[in-house]
Amino acid sequence: MSLFCVLDQKLQNMSHLTLEQRYTIQSMLQQGYKQNEIARCIGKHKSVISRELTRNCDKRNGKYISDLAQRKYNHRNKTKPKYIVFDDVMRQKVDALLKEDYSPEQVCGSLREQAEQCVSHERIYQHIWEDKKQGGTLHTHLRNQGRRYRKRGAAKDKRGLIVGRVDIENRPKIVEERSRFGDLEVDLIIGKNHKSAILTINDRASGILKMRKVKSKEAEQVSQAIVDELEDWKPFIKTITADNGKEFANHQYVAEELNIDHYFAKPYHSWERGSNENLNGLVRQYFKKKDDFNTISNEQIKIIENKINNRPRKRFKYKNPIFEMEKLLFNQKVAFVT
Numbered sequence: 001m002s003l004f005c006v007l008d009q010k011l012q013n014m015s016h017l018t019l020e021q022r023y024t025i026q027s028m029l030q031q032g033y034k035q036n037e038i039a040r041c042i043g044k045h046k047s048v049i050s051r052e053l054t055r056n057c058d059k060r061n062g063k064y065i066s067d068l069a070q071r072k073y074n075h076r077n078k079t080k081p082k083y084i085v086f087d088d089v090m091r092q093k094v095d096a097l098l099k100e101d102y103s104p105e106q107v108c109g110s111l112r113e114q115a116e117q118c119v120s121h122e123r124i125y126q127h128i129w130e131d132k133k134q135g136g137t138l139h140t141h142l143r144n145q146g147r148r149y150r151k152r153g154a155a156k157d158k159r160g161l162i163v164g165r166v167d168i169e170n171r172p173k174i175v176e177e178r179s180r181f182g183d184l185e186v187d188l189i190i191g192k193n194h195k196s197a198i199l200t201i202n203d204r205a206s207g208i209l210k211m212r213k214v215k216s217k218e219a220e221q222v223s224q225a226i227v228d229e230l231e232d233w234k235p236f237i238k239t240i241t242a243d244n245g246k247e248f249a250n251h252q253y254v255a256e257e258l259n260i261d262h263y264f265a266k267p268y269h270s271w272e273r274g275s276n277e278n279l280n281g282l283v284r285q286y287f288k289k290k291d292d293f294n295t296i297s298n299e300q301i302k303i304i305e306n307k308i309n310n311r312p313r314k315r316f317k318y319k320n321p322i323f324e325m326e327k328l329l330f331n332q333k334v335a336f337v338t
Helices: 004-009 020-030 035-042 046-056 066-079 088-098 104-113 121-133 219-231 252-259 272-282 298-309 321-331
Strands: 181-192 195-203 210-216 241-242 261-262
Touching: 020 046, 020 066, 035 046, 046 066, 046 219, 088 121, 104 121, 181 298, 195 219, 195 241, 195 272, 210 219, 210 272, 210 298, 219 252, 219 272, 241 252, 241 272, 272 298, 298 321
Parallel strands: 181 241, 241 261
Antiparallel strands: 181 195, 195 210
């Protein structure tokens, strides 16, 4: 008996019987051991042995054969009804949020925030691709519609130097902490044939977005659009960080009008303005490169701005930017109206 116990010593804590344990049962039965002795040897309750013999013995002759018992177990496990988590009810909820342009991660976070059950975001992606193969449109609500983009090259910056440019290295360290409202990032999204553009401005801490259409990339028009768009935020803003495009060459005017400090990221260091790059990706979900922005009204732009600002964000534990902005401003004990 000790021989069989040694063979099964490492298997005693497993929840299901293994082939080795079934072999032990067969061998000990052939040697005349009782069920409670077999159970003690393999570390199971005697009811497990009784149930095993009833369910998995050879029905023709009543003998217990380990290989046959294992095959019966495998077959029963394969054919038994499976509990389906991603059922029709959950699928409808997921589809509804996807059609509101939530990402799979935002769908998961939002449902769980509401104490509702949800599958993983990977499973939702699988559902989207399955839907696409069947001719569905869920993939069109993803930020990039599933496309993969190549990495930017390391070509030299040919756009020239900006007079009076202050490098991001001189920006206060507190900006990196994202602990206060008023540290902004700015960029342009260019439309069809480079003839129109949308100005995007975001707060680093709250993720709140502002957008405005500009007729051209001329520095004077862009700088004036920045000043006009930020008029209601003027008492609260502290810094702005831009890329090195010539459209931001009139930065000194912006800094003076808004009474803030203006900084520039290093060329091709997009991660230094990571929040703005991410938001531009969200905006591109609605306004594509092939779109002529001249046909888009400011009212349409504000509708999309509001939609993005109300979408939950993973980094805020699926709270939205408006909630985060109000929280930051409340902590600063100021009143603010959007």
